[in-house]
Amino acid sequence: MARFIIRRLLLSLITLGILLIIVTLIPNIAPGDPARKIAGGTASPERLAAVTESLGLNDSVPTQLGKLAKSVFTLDFDESFSVAAGEPVMSLVWTALGNSAKLVLFSLAIVIPLSVLGGLVAAYKKDTWIDRTIVNTGLAFSSIPEFVAGVLLLAFLAVPIDFFKVQGNAPDGSSILTQFQHLLLPAVAVLMVYFGYIARITRAGTITALESDYARTAFMRGLTTRDVFRKHIARNALQPTVAVVGTQLGYLFGGMVGLEIVFQYPGLGSLIIRAIDRADYPVLRAGVLTVAIIYMLATLAADLVIAWMNPRARLALGEE
Structure with missing residues (x-):
């Protein structure tokens, strides 16, 4: 197990290194003058020089890469240029990350139990109307883009029902009920x-x-369906589900831009979009790297859980 963990950590570090190179190159290959975009068209030469120096564009690419790597390990990305001028970048990222984490965890607390339960019921009722209803309903829902789902929920639930709150995040110090009202529709x-x-x-x-030999043997021994599932089926049946949830966590933190815009929610995805729109490269770099690190950690955690659930899976995951 230790060998497997070390191997996965090394692969994650290699992935992070590649991403650092890509993020370092963004202002160097972006069309136009990054300093001019930030400082504005009427900025003085002194202001342009100061912005260029702050971005590190006077340095060679390897030097820029080294500084960015240092920023990752020290959690210091200097100050924002335009998203919130003068504010520490990590202060903006931490605030947005906290908001995203709250929404993601609340959403998963609803999504995982209901989705897993639906999948289990569909499996036990295979080829019945219950199975077809669950599968077809899921297909219909999943074909709707998330921002369209948000607009539909606003139109059919938020407008006629005053219970739902749809204007951004709940204020600091709000009650649990108020927090729930703000998070429920995005989670749905x-x-x-x-x-x-x-x-x-x-x-x-x-x-x-259920169709495996070990499950048939367990049923032949007289074990109840509950015991068979708990002792023999659960670990193997839920491994793909764990993998899916792990790989989707990174997207949930940084990719729900459509939902965040529809519900005016100040999450990490919205922060990255604002940084792109205003050419705020320090905020953009910090936001993208934060999402990438979350994705890598979530994927690593999912692999570890799968390996714990079924040691034979370590072979497929690359231990040997």
Whole structure:
């Protein structure tokens, strides 16, 4: 197990290194003058020189790469140029990350149980109307883009029902009920997008496990369905589900831009879009790298959980 963990960590570090190179090159290969975009068309030569120096564009690419790597390990990306001029970049990232984490965790607390339950029920009721209803409903929901799902929820639930809050994040110090009111509709939109995908993965894994030789043997020994599932099926059936959830975490943190815009939610995705729109490269670099690190850690955690659930999976994951 230790060998497997070390191998996965090394692969993650290699991935991070490649991403650092790409992020370093962004202002160097972007069309136009990055300093001019930040400082404005009427900026003085002194202001342009100061911005260019702050961006490190006077340095060679290897030097820029070294400084960016140092920023990652020290969590110091200097100050924002235009998103929130003068504010420390990491202060903006931490605030947005906290908001995203709150929405992601709340959404997963709804999505995972309902999706897994739907997949399990569909598997046990294979080829019945219940199975077809769950699968087809999931397919219909997953074909709707997330921002469209958000708009539909606003139109059919938020407008006629005053209970739902749709204007950004809940104020600091708000009650649990107020927090719930702000998070519920975005979480339901995430459920609509992911229910079908996760339910189908769970269904397929459960059917494969139920039709396996070890499951048939367990039933022949007189074990109840509950005991068979708990002792023999759960670990194997849910491994694909764990992998899917792990690989989607990075997207949930940085890719729900459509939902964040629809619900005016100040998450990490919205921060990255604002940084792109205003050519704020320090904020852009910090935001992109934060999402990438979350994705790598979530994928690593999913691989470790799968390896714990089934040691034979370590072979497929690259231990030997």
